[in-house]
Amino acid sequence: MMFRAALITLLGAGAAAAVLLLLDLLRIPWNAWTLGTGLAVVAVIAWRWSGGLKAAGVGGLKPAATLINCLTAILVLAHAIAGMRPGLWDWTDWLITRRDYFFIWGYKARLFFVEHGIPWSFLRTLPNDFSHPDYPVLVPLLFDVPAVLTSSFDPRLFAWIDAALGGALLVVAYRCLRDELTPTESALGTLALSGSALLPWFGFADGPLVAFAASAALLIRRALRGHTVSLGVAVALLSLAAMTKNEGIAFFVAVCVAAPNLIRKLWPAAAVIGGWLVARASMHLPTDVFVGPLLPRIAHNVAMFPSAFANVPVYQPIVWIAALVAIALAPAANLRRERFLLTVVAIQLCFYLGAYAMTPYDVRGHVNGSWERISSHVTMLIAFAGLTSIRESLRSRE
Amino acid sequence: MKIPVIRLAMMWTRRLLAVACFLALLWGGVRPVLAPFWRGGSHFPTIAERLRSERSELRCFAEGVFERTPQRAAILFLVPSDDSDGGLVNHRLRYVLPGRQIVTSGDAPFIATWHRPPSSGRVIWTGCGGTLVQR
Numbered sequence: 101m102m103f104r105a106a107l108i109t110l111l112g113a114g115a116a117a118a119v120l121l122l123l124d125l126l127r128i129p130w131n132a133w134t135l136g137t138g139l140a141v142v143a144v145i146a147w148r149w150s151g152g153l154k155a156a157g158v159g160g161l162k163p164a165a166t167l168i169n170c171l172t173a174i175l176v177l178a179h180a181i182a183g184m185r186p187g188l189w190d191w192t193d194w195l196i197t198r199r200d201y202f203f204i205w206g207y208k209a210r211l212f213f214v215e216h217g218i219p220w221s222f223l224r225t226l227p228n229d230f231s232h233p234d235y236p237v238l239v240p241l242l243f244d245v246p247a248v249l250t251s252s253f254d255p256r257l258f259a260w261i262d263a264a265l266g267g268a269l270l271v272v273a274y275r276c277l278r279d280e281l282t283p284t285e286s287a288l289g290t291l292a293l294s295g296s297a298l299l300p301w302f303g304f305a306d307g308p309l310v311a312f313a314a315s316a317a318l319l320i321r322r323a324l325r326g327h328t329v330s331l332g333v334a335v336a337l338l339s340l341a342a343m344t345k346n347e348g349i350a351f352f353v354a355v356c357v358a359a360p361n362l363i364r365k366l367w368p369a370a371a372v373i374g375g376w377l378v379a380r381a382s383m384h385l386p387t388d389v390f391v392g393p394l395l396p397r398i399a400h401n402v403a404m405f406p407s408a409f410a411n412v413p414v415y416q417p418i419v420w421i422a423a424l425v426a427i428a429l430a431p432a433a434n435l436r437r438e439r440f441l442l443t444v445v446a447i448q449l450c451f452y453l454g455a456y457a458m459t460p461y462d463v464r465g466h467v468n469g470s471w472e473r474i475s476s477h478v479t480m481l482i483a484f485a486g487l488t489s490i491r492e493s494l495r496s497r498e
Numbered sequence: 499m500k501i502p503v504i505r506l507a508m509m510w511t512r513r514l515l516a517v518a519c520f521l522a523l524l525w526g527g528v529r530p531v532l533a534p535f536w537r538g539g540s541h542f543p544t545i546a547e548r549l550r551s552e553r554s555e556l557r558c559f560a561e562g563v564f565e566r567t568p569q570r571a572a573i574l575f576l577v578p579s580d581d582s583d584g585g586l587v588n589h590r591l592r593y594v595l596p597g598r599q600i601v602t603s604g605d606a607p608f609i610a611t612w613h614r615p616p617s618s619g620r621v622i623w624t625g626c627g628g629t630l631v632q633r
Contacts, residue, residue, distance in 0.1 A: 149543050152626030175531045182534035191593060192553035194583055203589045211596040213596060215569075222570065230589050291522070295527040300534075426519040486523060493516035496509070 106271035107333055108146055109264055110315055113308070115142040117241035121218070133363040135248045148247070168287035169274070176267040181450040183259020183302040196469075201303035203230040206255055209241035212248045214417045220383050222278060234380055234387040238343040239305040258303045263424040264309035266298040271483060272315045273297070281491055295416055296480035299473075303343045306473055312341035312348040312350045314480040321440050329336050331365060339372040347477060350451040351444070357444035390460050391460055401456060401463040408456070408467040415476035417485075423486025429493045437492070438485035445485075556581065556612055558626035560594040563610045566623050566630060572599040574606035578613050607633055 114429050119138035120130060121334040128134050187193060191202065212218055217242075246257045277286040298316070299307045316337035319330040338355060341348035352373060356363050381388075412421050427434045427442075435442065452474055459466045556577070567573060575591055583590055587602045600608075609617040612628035619631035 126547070175528065176528075178535065179531055182531075185534065190550075191557055193554065194552045194590060199589075201588075202593045207589075209591045210593060214596045219597065222597065226592075230586065288520075292523040292527040295530040298531050300530060305598065327533070336603060342560075349541055358543070416526050416530065418522050418529075422519040424521035426516060426523075483523060483527065486519065488518045490523075492519045493512050 101121075102271050103275045105314075106268035106275075110272075110311060110340070111269040111336055112142065112146060112240065113242055113261070113265060114312070115146070115341075116245045117180055117238045117343075120212075120241045120244055121237070124217045127217075130213075132247050132249050135245070162283055165283035165287040166239065168284065168291055172270060172294055172368070172393070173267070174290075176263050176270065176298065177408075179266060179298040180260050180263035180265050184256045186256075188254040188259075188302055189484055198303075199230065200301070201255075204232050204235065205239050205243065205305055206258075206303050207261055208237065209243035209247070209255075210239075210253055211346070214243050216368040220385075225284075228347075233274060234385040235345060236343040236348070236376060238340065239345075242308065252428050255303060262302055262307040263298065265308050269297040269480070270294060270319055271313040271362050273480070276318045276484070277487065279322065279325070279327070280488060285491060290446045291338055292487065295478060295482055296476070296483045297418065299415075299476050301473055301476075304397075304473070306476060307444070309341055309344040309348055309351075309475055312337045312344060313348055313477065316341060316352075317355065317441060317444055318484065320355060324364070325357060327463060328339075331362070335366055338366065342369060342373045343376060347448075347451075347474065349377075351448055351477070353446045356445035356446055358440050391454070394458060397460065398457045401459060404463045407458070408464040409471065412468055412471045415472050415479050419479060419483050419486075423482045423489075426486040426489040426493065429489060430496065433492065434485070434489040438488065441481045441485050445481050448478050449475075462477055467491055519611075532591065552581070555627045557594055559610070560591055560627040562623055562625055563630050564595045564598065564610075567595075567598060567608055569597050571608055572601065573608040573610055574604065574607040574617075575590050575600050575602055576609065576614050576617075577602075577610045581613070607631075609633065 102227065116139060119142060123130055124133055124136060156266055187195075188198065189201075193490055209221075211222075218237060226233045231373070243255075243258050244259060246261075247253045270290050270293060270449060274290040277289045280288060299310060302305060316334045319334035323331040323334060338348075338352050342352050352369055354367070355367060427438070452471075456467055505552035520588070560575075563573065563575075574589065577587055581587065582602070586603070588602050591600045592598075606631065608622075609619060609632075610628060611617055612626075612629045616624075617631050619633045621629060621631050623630045
């Protein structure tokens with residue numbers, strides 16, 4: 101039941117944003133009535149579709165597992181409350197750490213809300229240094245859903261969107277752990293994963309990206325272990341991840357490399373990405389990574405890597421260290437079992453290092469401003485692999 | 499007899515390490531979610547009250563400019579260098595002025611000056627510490 105609700109939350113978020121996009125393409129003005137009607141149609145489709153999903157047969161829960169799951173739910177609630185702090189959304193604070201909200205995600209959401217649509221030609225005129233007009237528009241559209249429904253732009257509601265998507269990811273993680281672990285172990289594991297799903301960057305695209313991408317990866321891992329029912333949902337979530345940030349497109353490529361046997365089944369996500377890239381090119385939305393002479397820039401930036409990364413940790417360094425040590429306790433077996441997740445992590449990190457190598461900006465500033473945040477995109481996957489490795493070490497009699 | 503003892507010791511060492519890893523994962527996973535509350539919530543890093551008050555006035559002026567300029571209007575926005583956020587004030591202002599083209603140098607049909615002498619042109623509005631003129 102919770103698993104189904106989590107999938108509906110994740111897919112419903114994408115569908116709600118898609119309704120706004122469709123209204124825009126059909127030149128239907130955004131208001132509570134038009135969006136409400138669209139959401140009602142989506143709800144009917146989701147209701148019919150969810151009836152087709154097999155019920156999650158995870159059996160009854162022990163009191164200990166229920167208690168731990170309640171603690172995790174309290175953390176999700178606490179995350180939403182933490183995201184309501186006025187300081188996060190106060191324009192007068194001008195915090196460097198909040199730039200991406202005011203310059204990119206919140207700005208676009210506000211722009212679309214004020215214009216009752218997506219002003220594509222205006223986006224093209226924005227400078228790329230901080231506004232990033234080439235980024236996909238799913239997150240601003242998602243932020244606009246409550247704004248259009250209530251006819252007021254209250255960014256504090258974005259914290260609840262973040263928390264709902266993060267909570268849904270935790271339910272998916274619990275379900276995937278439950279395939280291999282007892283209810284109490286799965287509940288404890290999910291509690292440990294809470295920080296990897298509930299990211300502190302409220303109003304940024306990283307929270308939704310992790311929710312969509314990590315859910316997709318965990319469901320594909322599940323499909324690779326024989327649960328074919330998960331694959332269709334995973335492909336849809338991969339598409340949503342790709343429409344969240346450019347890193348989501350890289351994530352799709354990483355998944356294709358890590359699971360070559362599934363490439364043919366992932367074509368719907370490839371079609372969505374292809375469609376977006378064609379639309380982006382046809383609208384001349386500028387992108388910055390490939391501008392100017394590349395080779396001298398790469399040579400210069402790579403030489404700066406040691407100083408750039410010297411004082412910047414990954415997101416949740418304790419979790420990374422603990423997970424890697426746990427995997428190293430029985431490296432051959434753990435690497436074999438978690439080959440898919442670990443390959444995705446490795447390729448995704450290579451993409452990020454490649455982007456830093458090509459950045460036209462000061463590489464030290466770029467790394468300082470983003471490494472902790474973008475390393476959070478794969479923290480859930482490495483932590484998940486760590487948890488299953490810990491369980492294997494505790495079970496092992498050798 | 500030695501080999502089983504060594505194996506047993508290795509097994510227990512591995513188990514102990516696994517438990518330690520799990521505790522570290524649990525601590526590392528839960529701590530960041532609770533961190534905003536441990537820090538007391540109100541200790542979120544904020545600027546001094548004087549700056550906040552000044553920027554509230556800037557926001558008030560920008561909202562006034564937004565109401566009095568048409569969609570897609572190009573606006574030259576001039577503020578004191580201390581308030582330029584290292585040259586990024588145009589990005590800051592875009593959030594308050596969605597759908598307007600904000601530039602901080604060059605020329606534009608509308609000129610908004612805040613805490614600076616107004617530019618020449620037809621005065622459209624004065625308030626919140628600034629003046630909006632149209633060339």
